[in-house]
Amino acid sequence: MVDYREVFRKMPMPVLFVKYKLISNEQFKMKIEFINEETLSFLNKTSEELINKEFFDILPEFKDDKNFTYKIQNMDSDNIIYTKYVRSLNNFIKITIQKINDENFIFYLECCIEKRVLDNIKKKGNVFFVKDKDNKYMDSSYSYKELSGNANIDIYGLTDFDLYGAEIGSKYFEATKEFIDSKQTYTKENCNLNNNVYLLNKYSILSDDEVVGVIGVLETIEGKLERISDGGVIAEILNNSSEHIVFKDVNGIYLDCNDSFLKDLNVKREDIIGKANCNVKALSSINDSSIKTDLAVINEKKRIIYTQEINIDEQVKEFEIIKEPFLDSYGNVAGVIATGRDVSHRREIEKLQQEFFANISHELRTPLNLIFSSLQIIKFIKKESCEKAREFNKYINIIEQNSKRLLKLVNNLIDSTKMKCGYYKYNPKNGNVVSFIEDISMSVAEFAKQNNIDLIFDTNVEEKIMAFDFEKLERIMLNLLSNSIKYNKANGKIEVLLNDCGDSFNIAVRDTGIGIPSDKLEYIFERFRQVENRLRKSNEGSGIGLSLVKDLIEIQDGIIEVKSELGIGSEFKIKLPVKVLSEEHDFNKEYFDNDSNDLVKRMNIEFSDIYL
Template sequence: MFLNEMRNKDNIGVKWTIYSIVFTIICFNLVAILTLFLGNAKVIEESNIERLIINGDIILAVFSLICCYTFYYIYKEDDIFIICQVYTMVTIEFIVINTFGSYWGIEMRDRFITITAIYLYEGFLLSFIVYKNNILFKCILNNKLLSCIVVSILSISIIFAEIGKVISYEDVVIERIFSYLICGLIIFHFILVFVLFNNSIKTKRIIYSIFGASINILTVKNLYIFVLYNKLPGNINLFGYVLTFVAFLVIIIGLFYEMIFRIKESEKLKRNLNVFYAANEKNLQSNILVYNDNYKIVYANELARGVIGEGTTIEDQYDRLEKMSIFNIDKEISKDIKKIIELKGTYSNVLYFSDLKKYYEVHLQKIVTDDSNWIIGNFIDKTDECEAIYKLKISENRLKSVTENILDFIITIDISGRITFANTSAIESLGFKVEEVVGHNYGEFFKKYDGEVFGINNIKNSDIIKHKILCKNGESIRVESVFRRISSDFQAYVVVSRSLEMKEELKSLKVKYNEIKEYDKIRGEFFANLSHEVRTPINIIYSCLQLLNNQKKNGYESLAKYYIKYEKTIRQNAFRLLRLVNNLIDISKIDTGVMQIKIKNVDIISLIENITLSTAPYVEEKNINIMFDTSIEELIVGCDPENIERVMLNLISNSVKFTPKGGEIFVDIQVDETWVYVRVKDTGIGIPMHLKDVIFERFVQSNKSFSREREGSGIGLALVKDIISKHNGEVMLEDSSEMGSIFLFKIPNLVRDDVCHDDDNRAAETAIQEKINIEFSDIYDI
């Protein structure tokens, strides 16, 4: 923000400078025109003073040309090169005409009105500054040295050709034609000056105003000469030489001013960029490296330099980093990386660095500047995660080897009854191919002795079932099978069957079962180490604190600005952590039986309505309409108001999170003799029906990827279910053909005789705002 403010201030200063130049030129033109047409121009013969001014003009012309080319050499801007070409022609014209004009016997008036072709060519080049999309403009820029030579030779040739024309022709008609042509060119130059000023205002570049002012003065000079020539044939006004002197002086002073201005801008930008340099240099999360277009390291932040060890010099650190560079670890890998960067401009992958014995998540981005290419590298240490994945794969391979080496049949069946896995022993013994078993219903193979299919949902985990399995050749194998649910969270089974002739291999089933449990444990520990919901707010808060810490050296005013900017971000992510910790604590309390429900007799209608209305400002900030409706105005029931409040805030925050702008949320209360029904309905994206039965289980989310658009830990609805269960109620996701989701919970319509009536909600109303902030902390755009 502070960079934008400084940039706006600088833009205002540049704009006023441009306006001042334009205003001065307008006043100059008005005065010059009034003096020209209303004043009495004196006839001045060529004198020593006039010759002195001409010599001064020649010196300034040469110096201004040197300044133009110097400015172009420093900043390499295409527009400046075209200006250089224009002033090359102006300088050559002025020097040749005023040096050799008297020698060839050309009168003073003819020195200014007969060089029509070169004046036309000057206007032609100036038009390229405005209209750049043409082949000739690109051709000039692609052949700069040749263009300079051509312009010089062409200028001299045109001048000598037209001088010869002046000496050879004295026809009045021809002279009048050239007069009209020069008049048109003067008007054309004034139009180009206007376009240059307009371009200067739009782009906020003073350099256009400087060139516009100089060209304007030269054009006014030509206007003076043209008018005085028609009034006073045979003589010329000394004011023309003075204007030429001023025009060259303006371009020289203007270029010096522009160079000083740009130097100051560069110094200011350098000071401002120190903030971002410090943020990268002190970044504790990522190793940041910068490569040049030769893939050599030109910068590494403190964390990256520290990877190779402490106690070494910076030069030694860079030398060692270069040896371990991603472009040096392997020729083939380096070649592939370079190819991908050239094609896509980015590269992302996880690579192993053998010298460091670490895995890094590598992100490379190609940055193209005016004069070179750079590659920004971000290296994140993923060693712990990769080692966990490696252990997980070892466990999977071990599990696979165990199942493949057991003679028992090991088959897994999902909730729909489809076989999802069958080991080699089962496939080979039954005579089928893998695709003939996997994906088919278990009833095609599992039969009772009388040929009927038995239902696995009615089988207990401890049951050992004797049945037969059909083979491809039509025969059957008599087996006894043990059915085990893979998890209590969903109906899926692993079935271990053995031939009755091989009953002695029963012990292998326990080995298999224990290894599956071990596999699940390792997988759970792995995902726990990658806890996105804990690290994300911590990283954000830490990054904000880093920025604030970097602002201390800039004074308390700068620190205050940054604090105001990032205060909301820090508070919101602190609330996210607090919400996650509270949910985990409450889940743990429920599991251990510590959590207690404090029942009070309260007006449930008023309680739900107050909660809904309290969230309205938050919801409306997202451009979502929330409405409340009830079938009864007052109803006293026994419940825990704080936990009911928590349930409502959780359901409403979920609705806000998954409802787009312009959507609606409906809170409705219905009552019968037994139950109080509370519905929270929204017009959001809805919940897939296959998650209907598991959405209230812990750590279940419709989108578990780290790149998901909406944050959440997946335990909020599980907590809602536990709280409602403590009230002897139920919570469910209702079926709906409309877009969105409908959550319904019901609690008993009972008044407790063993508790008092509570109608003082002032304390609760005071704390509800903070509770809303905590529950809504995952909604970033609120």
């Protein structure tokens, strides 16, 4: 028999000479009879701790591996290679097994991960983990256990399901499985752990070109925008863009930004990275609004676009800001990516456009006044003598009604434009809002009756003195009542319901009309929006009325809501805050009585697009 001992001593790799002894059909022992010097340093043990000791006591991970024991028992003359993670060595150990005879085996040991690589990862304080080919955790840094929320448990042998639960765990598990199956040597992913964004670098651990495990090393991406974008051309584009580009985590902490953002704010990168708006002087004024919009993006997982005024170097600039969720490689929201564009010039252009509309609207009003003046003269002449008085009267009515329709459109356009330009003034006075709305409702009731519609007025209080803008509230009520008549059914009903709620005063206008489609409800208060319905002409209305109503309510710090069901009817609810001004703001009763005399005229203009 060949004396292997001399051969072993000269070998540059760890070697075990093992005596095999079968105990039963399924059980056997393997006693270590000889080792070389390399084995001592490899296993970090003395000769006394190894010689004549059971192999499974030295490397117990192999004892419980039925696949390994099966291969040993059924081994023929060919060598076999088996790799397994050994906790005591913090490494995957590759064993090449050579069968000398039925009783003697030689085990050649190798580490799959170079020791210097592991030491380097640990010395740098990296957040890391090690998994085997079955996707089970073999080892990790304490910081990784902290991030996963499992700082106080041993994660050896556990899976992502055990650490993160079914929903998130399945994403992490499948991503690693896909990486193992692909046999790639490296990949990188973005991941969100404990509300912190990391770049996850995955490295394959190989044994004879087979993937036996994975090392995952996480690195923070603060100040590393180029790492997210893969560097190169994309990173260069981001930094050279004139638009502001920033990346924040879910806590509102800046992870990175482009050079344009830093230049315009006149700040250094270290003044931004790792901080929130409240800690950056140039951005502290927008902290509350920024938190609100960030949360909307994170919670709803969708893009939002809005404008924001920002004071930069004592100059107020308006920015159009686009925010959208940044998703990690597993579909979890990891943060917010925001781009900002200076649109101050656009605001000036829009203001000029709105002023133009206001001017041209006034130009339209002038010929209308001439038409009305001419009508008055024609009516006077008609009284003198006219052979075809009835036909003459018919055309006069057509001219008058359409002039009123045109006047209503112009009034709405002027007021809507004034509102957008900020020229529309709020003029509140103290008055009895109950009697005010009741007078308007009763005036409209007669008109509604001519259209075979009943108007019902009801209130839970007879008097409520509060501050409100009389002209604007009248405009609101006439518009809503006009729509309730216009879009009602024959023998329909309109209800005007008032409810004093103490701090607020609620007004409801309810009808039994044709209703509004549910998919159109969110648009009806938008300027120039029209809700088409096959029961009505599609070109009726300008799409300004309800937009103006909403503006008139909001200028009084009120809100308006709508509920509607197609074919059943609609209900508009107004909620106004209850405020009382000093006595000098009490409404002049005499003026109110005189002004009420013109209510019919204003009502005729508002209802001019309703045909009796």
